[in-house]
Amino acid sequence: MRLKNKTILITAAGQGMGRASALMCAAQGAHVIAVDINADALTSLAQESKLIETHILDVTDSQAIALLATQLPDLDGLFNCAGFVHHGTVLDVTDADWAFSVDLNVTSMLRLTRSVLPGMLRRAELTGSAAILNMASMASSIKGFPLRTVYGTTKAAVIGLTKGIAADYVKQGIRCNAICPGTVDTPSLRGRIASAADPVQAEKDFIARQPMGRLAEVSDITPLVVYLLSDESRFVSGQAILVDGGVMI
DSSP states (O other), X not given: OTTTTOEEEESSTTSHHHHHHHHHHHHTTOEEEEEESOHHHHHHHHHHOTTEEEEEOOTTOHHXXXXXXXXXXOOSEEEEOOOOOOOBOTTTOOHHHHHHHHIIIIIHHHHHHHHHHHHHHHHHHHHSOEEEEEEOOSBTTTBOOTTBHHHHHHHHHHHHHHHHXXXXXXXXXXXXXXXXXXXXXXXXXXHHHHTSSSHHHHHHHHHHXXXXXXXXXXXXXXXXXXXXXXXXXXXXXXXXXXXXXXXXX
């Protein structure tokens, strides 16, 4: 039980990586507070584990974040998982596209972290450590990908945010890291494949990115999530860690 007695908040917990992470953290003994904008997905998630508490939350709504923060216990861990993948070049992006992607992929992490950090500092004072984990991507400052200009920009910003938080609070027991997955087989990815002009070729193209010859599964990523939220990583902070199937070899 690697997360026993820890309280961990996970965003976008209704499906995909967020859901898998919530279930894995609960299985490792954590009291998981799962938030998502999708009420039906949260109901389904809560039925899978008695250790998961659910709240509807739009992470782009600053007032809703502030209200939720008043209802939360002091956290041992926060996983900012919510995000959106914009498809297109710089010539395809509208001002509205840009604003939405920045708000969801970056600003929501800043707002939520800012709201729960005082409680995490209190927990760190008692226990010696608390952990923040941010969802970045291999498409970021690490590597550029075609048709991912906006997404890559926002995920590069997530890495910068991660390092800034880590540097500011390392002496107070707060660790902050980012996880940078390759192409993960999630409902979000399946939606992008289905919307392509040639879905069969689109899936082949996504698979071809990884030298290992397959898409990542959520179970390839969740062990790292647990590690970075657990005391096993107590000497790790400010890192952007790749799980990319060999893309960067």
